[in-house]
Amino acid sequence: MTALNTTLSLAVVSGKGGVGKTNIALNLGFALHELGHSLVLLDGDLGLANLDVLLGISPEKNLQDLLGEAPLESVVVPLAQDFAFLPSASGVAELVDLDDDVQSILLDKLDALFRQYHFLLLDLGAGISPTVLSFAARPQERIIVITPEPTSLTDSYALIKVLSAQHQTKNFQLIVNMSESSREARTAFDRLAQACERFLSLPIRLLGVVHKDPMVMESVRHQVPLLKFAPSCRAAQDIREIAAKIVERRERLKDLIARSPILKPLC
C-alpha cells in the first residue's frame, strides 16, 4: 500500500508577467525552510527559467535532461539540507509548448521525489498559454500574485476564469505584491475577489501582502535570495508571515492532503 501523502503542492502563478512570482516562490522556499520544513522548488517557467539566475548558480543539468535519459539525482540541486531545487532550461522552445502527455511523463518521474518533502513549490510563467494552464491546474493550491495595477487585476481575473472553466480549478489564494501600503493592497484584493465571487462564484482568500521594497531589486542584482541578502527588510518579513500561514494551512488540511495526489491528473 502506498503511504499517505503529506506533501502540500502549490503553484505560484499570475496573469500579468513581471509581478514578482519568481522572487516570491524562491523566498517563500527559504522562509519555509527557516521554519524547519523540507521542500522542493521546481522551476516550471519552462523555456524561460530564471530561478537559477536569482540563486546565482548555473546548474549543469535541468528538467530538459530528465526528458532525455538523465537520472533524477543528476538534475536535483540541493540548496540546503531538505531543500531541493529542480532547475529548468532557458531559451528552449520545445519546453515552452510541452504537451500534456509529456508533462505527465515528466511529473510522474518526479512523484517519488516530491513525496519526500513537506512542500512542493512550483514557479510558473505568466499568462494563459496551454502549458502554464495545465501546470497551474495540477497542484493542490494556487497562489496568484498580483500588483495593485489595474492590468494585473484584469489579467489575473482572466487566468482564474480560464482555469476554472477549462480545468474546474478551485483553491486560489492571493498575494498582493509591490504594494505601497496595506490599504492599497486590500483595495486591490477586494476588487479581484468581488469579481471572482460575483461572476465566477469562486471565493478567493488573501494569503498576504508583500510591500514594495528596494531591497528586492538589490537582491536580484546581487543574485542572492532576498531572505539571505536583506533578512530583516520589510519584504522579507512579509514573506516570512506568508510562509507561516502556509505552514498552518498544511497542518489544518492534513487529512485532505493525505487523500489527494500531489499533482492531479488533468480533467
Ligand SMILES: Nc1ncnc2c1ncn2[C@@H]1O[C@H](COP(=O)(O)OP(=O)(O)OP(=O)(O)O)[C@@H](O)[C@H]1O
Ligand atoms: N516586493 C517588491 N518590491 C520591489 N520590487 C519588486 C518586488 N517584487 C518584485 N520586484 C521587482 O520585480 C522584478 C520582477 O520580479 P520576478 O522576476 O520575480 O517577476 P515574475 O512574475 O517572476 O516575472 P515573469 O512573469 O517574467 O516570470 C524583480 O526583478 C524586482 O526588481
Ligand SMILES: [Mg+2]
Ligand atoms: Mg518568473
